[in-house]
Amino acid sequence: MMSEAEVSSPAHFSKRDLLRSSFINELLQNPKCSVFSVERVFPQNLGMGHRCCSKQRIKRGLWSPEEDEKLVRYINIHGHKSWSSVPKYAGLQRCGKSCRLRWINYLRPDLKRGSFTAEEEQIIIDIHRILGNRWAQIAKHLPGRTDNEVKNFWNSCIKKKLISQGLDPQTHNLLSSHRRSSASTISNMHQNSNSIFIMSSHTPNAPVKTTFQTFSSLPKPPPNIVQTPSSIVTSEYQTSPIISNKFSSDFPCELLIDNASNICSPSYMNPTAVELSNNESVANWVSRVNIDDFSAQTLEEGTQVLVQQEKDKICEDMGTDVREANKGYLESSASFESSNFDFGLLESVLSSEFISHDVSCMDELAWNF
DNA sequence: AACACCGCCAACCGCTCACAA
DNA sequence: ATTGTGAGCGGTTGGCGGTGT
Numbered sequence: 001m002m003s004e005a006e007v008s009s010p011a012h013f014s015k016r017d018l019l020r021s022s023f024i025n026e027l028l029q030n031p032k033c034s035v036f037s038v039e040r041v042f043p044q045n046l047g048m049g050h051r052c053c054s055k056q057r058i059k060r061g062l063w064s065p066e067e068d069e070k071l072v073r074y075i076n077i078h079g080h081k082s083w084s085s086v087p088k089y090a091g092l093q094r095c096g097k098s099c100r101l102r103w104i105n106y107l108r109p110d111l112k113r114g115s116f117t118a119e120e121e122q123i124i125i126d127i128h129r130i131l132g133n134r135w136a137q138i139a140k141h142l143p144g145r146t147d148n149e150v151k152n153f154w155n156s157c158i159k160k161k162l163i164s165q166g167l168d169p170q171t172h173n174l175l176s177s178h179r180r181s182s183a184s185t186i187s188n189m190h191q192n193s194n195s196i197f198i199m200s201s202h203t204p205n206a207p208v209k210t211t212f213q214t215f216s217s218l219p220k221p222p223p224n225i226v227q228t229p230s231s232i233v234t235s236e237y238q239t240s241p242i243i244s245n246k247f248s249s250d251f252p253c254e255l256l257i258d259n260a261s262n263i264c265s266p267s268y269m270n271p272t273a274v275e276l277s278n279n280e281s282v283a284n285w286v287s288r289v290n291i292d293d294f295s296a297q298t299l300e301e302g303t304q305v306l307v308q309q310e311k312d313k314i315c316e317d318m319g320t321d322v323r324e325a326n327k328g329y330l331e332s333s334a335s336f337e338s339s340n341f342d343f344g345l346l347e348s349v350l351s352s353e354f355i356s357h358d359v360s361c362m363d364e365l366a367w368n369f
Numbered sequence: 370a371a372c373a374c375c376g377c378c379a380a381c382c383g384c385t386c387a388c389a390a
Numbered sequence: 391a392t393t394g395t396g397a398g399c400g401g402t403t404g405g406c407g408g409t410g411t
């Protein structure tokens with residue numbers, strides 16, 4: 001433990017050290033902790049404040065330990081019913097917005113600190129492939145992580161990693177510079193073994209049309225579509241015995257099929273990932289089929305059960321008659337369209353769990369929407 | 370040692386949405 | 391229906407620290 005003199009000396013701490021030091025935790029546990037006696041000001045950050053708080057002269061920029069202490073102490077005692085009143089009563093020359101941000105992104109006691117794990121990284125990638133840059137949604141699936149943290153991690157690490165793998169970080173498809181070589185490879189896979197395809201519905205926000213079809217009856221895809229399933233030519237998709245039928249009012253669906261191994265992974269494409277979906281030739285290629293037919297013809301028995309279980313579960317949650325839902329084609333039924341059920345979120349939970357873990361975890365999924 | 374460059378990340382900005390008056 | 395306010399979100403910025411020359 002450092003002496004107070006050491007702690008009080010700004011020279012001993014870089015900004016990052018101060019922000020990250022373990023005594024933040026100490027402070028959180030003990031609001032009366034007075035370890036921050038140092039007068040640390042950031043004159044360069046003394047601006048006029050946010051537009052939302054332009055009436056006051058408020059401080060901007062990095063938070064000093066004293067400010068952190070005041071904020072933590074106040075919230076520990078009074079909570080934060082109204083952020084706009086927090087700075088006033090906490091004795092801070094900050095706007096409420098800044099206080100809220102500081103609390104949520106840094107001072108909240110339930111925050112996890114330290115580097116992202118490989119598992120967290122994979123979850124981020126998986127959910128991002130589905131939801132796109134919806135950092136807050138992604139962060140909800142990473143306990144103790146904030147949207148800001150996830151966003152920064154994405155921009156500083158994952159993005160580069162994907163690019164280095166020849167993947168477009170927005171669409172998770174192959175970058176154009178990598179397409180030429182990959183396209184021929186995948187095209188060969190199609191010709192030789194009927195390996196992997198993507199079937200896609202069309203525009204984002206459009207009602208979900210069908211997305212499922214037996215592989216063998218599909219017409220040959222247009223040349224450009226075989227360039228796209230870059231992200232599924234990975235071990236995770238080749239080894240995950242995943243199948244589920246999901247629908248979304250927000251996102252177009254895609255179904256990833258490895259016919260050679262009978263592995264299927266339907267998913268949603270994030271809106272930025274549908275560049276090909278607006279292509280007419282792609283639209284023509286995607287045709288409608290009965291989902292039950294698909295399941296029966298192409299899936300092993302155990303997988304069919306999983307399909308049915310999930311369909312039932314979804315319909316149950318929505319108050320929809322399962323048998324009714326199973327009767328016809330799973331296109332944009334009125335009940336789905338009018339529902340407030342967040343299929344995007346559902347999908348994000350499901351896919352992150354399924355892709356990263358064993359299928360047996362299906363029953364453990366939280367349906368807390 | 371000095372400087373330049375670069376990556377990380379905390380914080381800000383501007384926007385949208387929800388809700389109350 | 392309109393307006394004002396607050397909360398939340400995603401994009402962006404800029405300072406700091408590490409690294410290379």
